[in-house]
Structures are given as structure tokens and as C-alpha cells.
Amino acid sequence: MAATCARSLGKVGWALLESPGTRRSAAATYPRYRRAYGTGGTGAVSQLLSSARGRGGAGRRVLGCAFLLGGGLGLYHTVRLSLQQHLAQDDVKVSSGPLSLTLYQYKTCPFCSKVRAFLDYHGLPYRVVEVNPVMRHEIKWSVYRKVPILMVGDDVQLNDSSVIISSLKTYLIAKDKSVLDILRCYPEMKAVNDRGKEVTEYSNKYWLMLSETETTTTYPEKGMQKEEMKWRQWADDWLVHLISPNVYRTTGESLASFDYIVREGKFGAYEGFFAKYVGAAAMFLISKRLKSRHGLQDDVRQDLYKAVNDWVAAIGKKRKFMGGEQPNLADLAVFGVLRVMEGLQAFDDMMANTKVKHWYRRMEKASRLDEGLAAGKH
CATH class of the missing domain: 1.20.1050.10 (Glutathione S-transferase Yfyf (Class Pi); Chain A, domain 2)
Known part of the structure; x- marks a missing residue:
């Protein structure tokens, strides 16, 4: 569940950063890295993109970075939790204590x-x-x-x-x-x-x-x-x-x-x-x-x-x-x-x-x- 949420947040972030307005602003500032990305996404992603319209490229960049950051943090916590659970399972196998x-x-x-x-x-x-x-x-x-x-x-x-x-x-x-x-x-x-x-x-x-x-x-x-x-x-x-x-x-x-x-x-x-x-x-x-x-x-x-x-x-x-x-x-x-x-x-x-x-x-x-x-x- 946490991993799915993290992936969704990441998609939203990339969609915002790669929307046409954001690409134009970014291209003016960093022309060397101009590339064509598809925005994609439906449902919640599309609604969030719609709410960001009219705020300009800077606003969309800030919002996109926020979602990317959120997605990254979510993925980090997911990986950490998964690793802790894996180690906990190993601990149960190795150090569950002697048989009674x-x-x-x-x-x-x-x-x-x-x-x-x-x-x-x-x-x-x-x-x-x-x-x-x-x-x-x-x-x-x-x-x-x-x-x-x-x-x-x-x-x-x-x-x-x-x-x-x-x-x-x-x-x-x-x-x-x-x-x-x-x-x-x-x-x-x-x-x-x-x-x-x-x-x-x-x-x-x-x-x-x-x-x-x-x-x-x-x-x-x-x-x-x-x-x-x-x-x-x-x-x-x-x-x-x-x-x-x-x-x-x-x-x-x-x-x-x-x-x-x-x-x-x-x-x-x-x-x-x-x-x-x-x-x-x-x-x-x-x-x-x-x-x-x-x-x-x-x-x-x-x-x-x-x-x-x-x-x-x-x-x-x-x-x-x-x-x-x-x-x-x-x-x-x-x-x-x-x-x-x-x-x-x-x-x-x-x-x-x-x-x-x-x-x-x-x-x-x-x-x-x-x-x-x-x-x-x-």
C-alpha cells in the first residue's frame, strides 16, 4: 500500500514538471536539457494538473517538486519498512529463543x-x-x-x-x-x-x-x-x-x-x-x-x-x-x-x-x- 502511494505521488510530480507551461519555463532557463516528455496520467493526477493550471510555470514547478519529494520520501519509508520487516522475520528465525x-x-x-x-x-x-x-x-x-x-x-x-x-x-x-x-x-x-x-x-x-x-x-x-x-x-x-x-x-x-x-x-x-x-x-x-x-x-x-x-x-x-x-x-x-x-x-x-x-x-x-x-x- 505505501509503495503504491509513493509511486502515485512520483507520477504526479513528474506530470506537473513536464506539463507544457513548465517545460517552456524550464527551457528558457536550462535550454541545454530541453527534452520532450509525455504528461500522461488520469484520475487524481489529471485533477491535480487541472488545479495547477493558471499558476504559471514556477507554480507548477514548485508543486511538481513537492510531489516528487513526497513520493521520494514515501518510497524511502516504504523501503525502510520493508527492510525492517525482512530483518524482523530473520530475527524471529535466528533469535526466537531456545525451544521449550x-x-x-x-x-x-x-x-x-x-x-x-x-x-x-x-x-x-x-x-x-x-x-x-x-x-x-x-x-x-x-x-x-x-x-x-x-x-x-x-x-x-x-x-x-x-x-x-x-x-x-x-x-x-x-x-x-x-x-x-x-x-x-x-x-x-x-x-x-x-x-x-x-x-x-x-x-x-x-x-x-x-x-x-x-x-x-x-x-x-x-x-x-x-x-x-x-x-x-x-x-x-x-x-x-x-x-x-x-x-x-x-x-x-x-x-x-x-x-x-x-x-x-x-x-x-x-x-x-x-x-x-x-x-x-x-x-x-x-x-x-x-x-x-x-x-x-x-x-x-x-x-x-x-x-x-x-x-x-x-x-x-x-x-x-x-x-x-x-x-x-x-x-x-x-x-x-x-x-x-x-x-x-x-x-x-x-x-x-x-x-x-x-x-x-x-x-x-x-x-x-x-x-x-x-x-x-x-
């Missing part, structure tokens, strides 16, 4: 630990809601009854650790997409697993939803994307299943593990006592079934050792991380899974008997660089 994130979790859950590792590494502030694993009152509002759940604001719910990580990583790279738009790329599917139990799965959950240019920038070397996806899936499908059989390997380790779970989790006094002793006994027995289900050796430590050594071998000696100089999503996933064993015998044995120690310490340092930005962590 709330993580519903069990602290000792490896899948929740994966999400925290990602959030910490990327310096994304988040609030933690520790869920009572018995009653789960904290997530009674959700149809999805597992953790982790990540809420973005008050209305966007992300489920499944790998979907959460892929969605947020895509959001951080593709600035033109909203979290809700990205989430639609990971449709929910119902399936029945090999034990006849209905489970919820998500399509594409190890993919980042990026343009070709963004993909090339994120994965500059051939094979990087496939390698990252392969090991992210390995962490979910294999590594995570080695945790329970190892931390509940013996009755003593099982009791120590539940002491840690109760201490770090959200339990009432009676729930904690029950969980510590009854839960420890139950998980000791369940771990034996898990060992059989996943085809583990009698000494499950050997499977853990082999898994982390396979991981270190995949990184190789020339890279600090699988991502190169900086961790990628596979690094963060493996680190998040292994981290839940810290303080337990299985973790100490792993650090002492495998080659994972140096990579793990580098990951600790990298993930804590921005950890102080995370809100709600005390």
Missing part, C-alpha cells in the same frame, strides 16, 4: 540417557520430569505410556528416543521447518513382535529429513550418513540389550543396580524398599531369560566386551569420534547407552577390559561442554 523442552524420563533408562546426551551436547536447555516407574502419574495424560517423552512447548509430543533425536537434529539444521512439520516424516506404525506383543514403531527414525544441499553439508564424505545410521540402529537393536544381563548378572550386582535405581529414580519409601529387594531378585531371574533370548554367552561380560571393541574398531585409529573431530549421532547414542552403567561393576569391568576408555572420556568432555545450559538439572 520438557523431558519425561527414568534417569537410569538407556533410551532416556541417549536423549539427554544429545540435548547436552547440542546445548539445548530442557526441564526434566522424573517419572515414577510404578504408578507413572507424571505421564497419565499421555496415550503413549513409555519413556522418554519429549514435549516441545505445550502441544508437540515426541516419542521414541531415536525419533526425538532425528527430529531435533533435523530442526537444528533445516531452519525453515517446524518441529511439527518434521514429526510428520516419522509416521507411527503398529506391529506385532516375535513374542506376539503389539509394539509401536516409527518409519524412517534413523533418517534426517534434509534437502540434498543440507545432506551434503552435514555428511561431506561418502558413506558417512549410512555409517551413522547403521551404528545408531546397532545401539538400539544390540548394545542396549547387553545392559540388563550385565548389570543383573549376579545377585550382588543386581542388588547394587537396584540400589542405584532407587537412589536416582523417583520412588516412595515403600516403593523404594520393595523395588530394591524384590526388584533385584526378579531382575536377576529375568536377566537369565534375556541372555537366552538374545543368544548371549554364559559369561555375558564377553558379549559386552566384544560389542564395545567392535565399536572402537569401527571408529578406527585416525578419528577421535565416528563423526570425525566431533561426535555424530551414533557417538551420542552409544555413549548414552553405556553411560547408564556408570558406578556399577559392569561399567568398571568394561573400562578395564576393553579399548573404549579413551573414546568414552572424550565423549564425556564433549557432552559436558554446554551441559550448564540445561535447565531443571540440579
Whole structure:
């Protein structure tokens, strides 16, 4: 609207300056610049020209200059306003502030630990809601009854650790997409697993939803994307299943593990006592079934050792991380899974008997660089 008005004022000004009387006066004063211009214009322009008749060339020149000045000022303000609006839109995109994130979790859950590792590494502030694993009152509002759940604001719910990580990583790279738009790329599917139990799965959950240019920038070397996806899936499908059989390997380790779970989790006094002793006994027995289900050796430590050594071998000696100089999503996933064993015998044995120690310490340092930005962590 402002631009149209500015153009109209400019036309009026030129019409007045180029009217016959004005041209004659101007030609007498500045004969060198005499040229033929058409006056043109109808409607409001013609009316203004009519009102200027009889005032002489000087009057028309003054009036024409006034309109030109007005048009110029109008155009200037239009351009300035347009530029301010453009910059304001860019500011909204760049400095609209961090996402409002709330993580519903069990602290000792490896899948929740994966999400925290990602959030910490990327310096994304988040609030933690520790869920009572018995009653789960904290997530009674959700149809999805597992953790982790990540809420973005008050209305966007992300489920499944790998979907959460892929969605947020895509959001951080593709600035033109909203979290809700990205989430639609990971449709929910119902399936029945090999034990006849209905489970919820998500399509594409190890993919980042990026343009070709963004993909090339994120994965500059051939094979990087496939390698990252392969090991992210390995962490979910294999590594995570080695945790329970190892931390509940013996009755003593099982009791120590539940002491840690109760201490770090959200339990009432009676729930904690029950969980510590009854839960420890139950998980000791369940771990034996898990060992059989996943085809583990009698000494499950050997499977853990082999898994982390396979991981270190995949990184190789020339890279600090699988991502190169900086961790990628596979690094963060493996680190998040292994981290839940810290303080337990299985973790100490792993650090002492495998080659994972140096990579793990580098990951600790990298993930804590921005950890102080995370809100709600005390």
C-alpha cells in the first residue's frame, strides 16, 4: 500500500514538471536539457494538473517538486519498512529463543540417557520430569505410556528416543521447518513382535529429513550418513540389550543396580524398599531369560566386551569420534547407552577390559561442554 502511494505521488510530480507551461519555463532557463516528455496520467493526477493550471510555470514547478519529494520520501519509508520487516522475520528465525523442552524420563533408562546426551551436547536447555516407574502419574495424560517423552512447548509430543533425536537434529539444521512439520516424516506404525506383543514403531527414525544441499553439508564424505545410521540402529537393536544381563548378572550386582535405581529414580519409601529387594531378585531371574533370548554367552561380560571393541574398531585409529573431530549421532547414542552403567561393576569391568576408555572420556568432555545450559538439572 505505501509503495503504491509513493509511486502515485512520483507520477504526479513528474506530470506537473513536464506539463507544457513548465517545460517552456524550464527551457528558457536550462535550454541545454530541453527534452520532450509525455504528461500522461488520469484520475487524481489529471485533477491535480487541472488545479495547477493558471499558476504559471514556477507554480507548477514548485508543486511538481513537492510531489516528487513526497513520493521520494514515501518510497524511502516504504523501503525502510520493508527492510525492517525482512530483518524482523530473520530475527524471529535466528533469535526466537531456545525451544521449550520438557523431558519425561527414568534417569537410569538407556533410551532416556541417549536423549539427554544429545540435548547436552547440542546445548539445548530442557526441564526434566522424573517419572515414577510404578504408578507413572507424571505421564497419565499421555496415550503413549513409555519413556522418554519429549514435549516441545505445550502441544508437540515426541516419542521414541531415536525419533526425538532425528527430529531435533533435523530442526537444528533445516531452519525453515517446524518441529511439527518434521514429526510428520516419522509416521507411527503398529506391529506385532516375535513374542506376539503389539509394539509401536516409527518409519524412517534413523533418517534426517534434509534437502540434498543440507545432506551434503552435514555428511561431506561418502558413506558417512549410512555409517551413522547403521551404528545408531546397532545401539538400539544390540548394545542396549547387553545392559540388563550385565548389570543383573549376579545377585550382588543386581542388588547394587537396584540400589542405584532407587537412589536416582523417583520412588516412595515403600516403593523404594520393595523395588530394591524384590526388584533385584526378579531382575536377576529375568536377566537369565534375556541372555537366552538374545543368544548371549554364559559369561555375558564377553558379549559386552566384544560389542564395545567392535565399536572402537569401527571408529578406527585416525578419528577421535565416528563423526570425525566431533561426535555424530551414533557417538551420542552409544555413549548414552553405556553411560547408564556408570558406578556399577559392569561399567568398571568394561573400562578395564576393553579399548573404549579413551573414546568414552572424550565423549564425556564433549557432552559436558554446554551441559550448564540445561535447565531443571540440579
